[in-house]
Amino acid sequence: GLVQASRGLHTSSQCLAPMPPMPEHGGKVRHGIFPEELFQLLYPKTGVTECSNITFSLFYMLGTGLLVYLLSKEIYVINHETYAGLAMLSVIVYGVKKFGPQVAAYADQLNDEKLAKAQVVKDLTLNSMTESIENEKKEQWRTEGRSLLFDAKRNNVAMLLETNYRERLHMVTNEVKRRLDYHVALQNLKRRMEQEHMINWVEMSVVSTISPQPEKESITKCISDLKALAKTSQAKATV
Amino acid sequence: MAGKEVSIAAKALRDVKLGELGAWFGSRDMSPKGIISAICRGRDRYLNKYIYVKKGGIGGIAMILTGYVALSYVWEYDHIKHDRWRKYH
Numbered sequence: 001g002l003v004q005a006s007r008g009l010h011t012s013s014q015c016l017a018p019m020p021p022m023p024e025h026g027g028k029v030r031h032g033i034f035p036e037e038l039f040q041l042l043y044p045k046t047g048v049t050e051c052s053n054i055t056f057s058l059f060y061m062l063g064t065g066l067l068v069y070l071l072s073k074e075i076y077v078i079n080h081e082t083y084a085g086l087a088m089l090s091v092i093v094y095g096v097k098k099f100g101p102q103v104a105a106y107a108d109q110l111n112d113e114k115l116a117k118a119q120v121v122k123d124l125t126l127n128s129m130t131e132s133i134e135n136e137k138k139e140q141w142r143t144e145g146r147s148l149l150f151d152a153k154r155n156n157v158a159m160l161l162e163t164n165y166r167e168r169l170h171m172v173t174n175e176v177k178r179r180l181d182y183h184v185a186l187q188n189l190k191r192r193m194e195q196e197h198m199i200n201w202v203e204m205s206v207v208s209t210i211s212p213q214p215e216k217e218s219i220t221k222c223i224s225d226l227k228a229l230a231k232t233s234q235a236k237a238t239v
Numbered sequence: 240m241a242g243k244e245v246s247i248a249a250k251a252l253r254d255v256k257l258g259e260l261g262a263w264f265g266s267r268d269m270s271p272k273g274i275i276s277a278i279c280r281g282r283d284r285y286l287n288k289y290i291y292v293k294k295g296g297i298g299g300i301a302m303i304l305t306g307y308v309a310l311s312y313v314w315e316y317d318h319i320k321h322d323r324w325r326k327y328h
Contacts, residue, residue, distance in 0.1 A: 029298025
């Protein structure tokens with residue numbers, strides 16, 4: 001079913017336990033059978049308490065009078081049961097007076113054991129609850145570091161992207177450079193070949209025009225020139 | 240004691256004056272359910288006062304047993320009458 005909206009949930013930290021703790025002692029009884037309230041009946045009306053000097057307790061007097069009346073009118077008849085009752089009563093009173101405290105101590109000990117067991121369970125539960133609260137708080141603290149984690153991851157991704165980009169940039173420049181180098185080499189080769197071809201052709205044409213006679217003359221002239229040059233250079237060296 | 244004015248029905252029996260007794264009696268719930276609830280309330284009051292305590296005394300049980308003895312004597316009185324010592328009192 002639905003939770004009634006009129007009742008607030010967890011409105012305060014304390015829980016309103018409906019059970020108050022058990023009282024220490026029960027109502028007072030006098031002589032085991034007369035509740036103490038009986039003796040307080042006339043106090044509000046007459047102001048007479050148990051300790052006043054006027055009478056040895058009004059109610060004891062009333063009780064005695066009542067007893068004598070019952071006996072004299074034989075409303076309470078004395079027969080064989082009276083004696084049996086008196087004997088039993090005396091035995092009971094003696095037993096209670098003698099063994100009462102021991103029985104009470106034993107019962108208290110039983111009670112204390114039960115309470116101790118319950119208390120142990122309660123303490124364990126409380127401890128485990130506080131531990132789990134602390135663990136929860138620690139987990140909450142840990143989640144605060146999420147932003148740092150994401151920042152680091154973001155940095156990683158950015159670095160990867162950057163690296164990739166730069167690699168590709170290098171690749172592009174290298175490829176372009178290779179192609180341009182190729183074209184440059186091609187041009188150089190073409191120029192060289194043209195040069196060599198032209199030189200060869202010029203040489204061939206020059207050689208073909210030179211006849212053997214002028215060749216000999218030019219060789220002797222070259223030799224005489226070289227000799228003259230050598231003389232001048234030697235002269236220069238000695239100077 | 241000028242306390243607050245409560246209706247007759249809300250007073251406990253010990254606070255009811257003699258003249259109001261009839262009115263009080265008439266205003267109580269006398270159906271079987273009411274009677275049984277009254278008996279239960281009385282029982283709970285007695286138990287909570289004398290028995291459900293940490294250190295109860297003999298009074299709790301002794302009063303019940305004494306009441307039982309007295310009640311059984313009252314029920315047997317017609318039979319016990321024949322054991323009387325004197326005829327005229």
